[in-house]
Amino acid sequence: MREIGRILSPHGLRGEVKVLCLSDFPERFTQPGQRWYSLPHQPDYYPLTLVRSRPVPGKNLYIVQFQELPDCDQAGALRGATLWVEAANRPPLAPDEFYVPDLIGLTAWQGGEPLGQITGVIPAGNDLLEITTPTGRVHWVPFVRELVPQVDVDQGRLELRLPPGLLELNHPQSKTPGFA
Template identity: 35%
Template sequence: MGLVQIGGWDNRRVSVLVARIGKPHSLRGEVTVQTHTDDPDGRFVPGAVFATEAQPGTGVPRALTLRTSRVHKGIWLLAFDEIPDRTGAESLRGTKLFADEGEAGDDADDDGWYEDELIGLRAVDPAGTELGEVVGLDIGPAQDRLILRLADGTEAQVPFVEAIVPEVDTESGRVVIDPPPGLLDLGRE
């Protein structure tokens, strides 16, 4: 799982994405979540505080305190102290929840990158030919995807897996993309 730095938090702190909120579940403010952690039992404990990332104008608080958690038919349901009802829960749809991982540095995940470290990297193929630029990171349920702006101005999504992205070199400002044939053409007409 890649590391993500939350704007406004202490820059020496590392936060990781642990869930993305889905739809409301009950009248009491519960929401479904898509988990992005390998330890939901350890993360989703009452009293845990999560930083949030939501669309501007939604009114979502910058942090949410977990009131309850449970699994229903294989889906995690969470409720927060700040969200008392279904109307409030509806405003959370699409919100990302982040947990503080402590100090960056020696304890940081060596295989992770801050999203801000990836954005702006030049994307090149294994021969060094310029493909475009990394403009985003989309966290998905099965795998994350780099969002590239290609040389012709179109965007492409590339699975952020070692087989397709064999090298990320933030020092030199580049990422090597070895896409299977046609991957960068998906979505173009």
């Protein structure tokens, strides 16, 4: 299952809910069909059928009507619930695009040797791969084709082609005298 949103509160008297979108794919909230929800601190998933929705202008919110929520009392019972879709229902990506959860855990290889595991992806102008070595040292590498020419999710690895000194940028060996 993949998390796509969170039910914030009921909206109106007819069972609509205000949903915070946590997905890069807004069609998750514009196309009718089955979704799932889970309640905080409970492991089970329950089905919901999205009937219709509308975006809240200027915000990352949607007003959503689910078939199973006919009134505000039932909608209120799902306050704080997480919305999910099945992982198999992910929209297809263009070549050289990846889902962040698929990158986490890959082994980063540099010069034919494993450097460490991808432990995070930091959104920035160009996303940064957070690579943690077996010793616990953390490196950040821009996720661009010039530095990461090959990603093989099925094999659990990606190849790095880094210029000399890039890995040492965040880990200076000694401070330069005269600088605080």
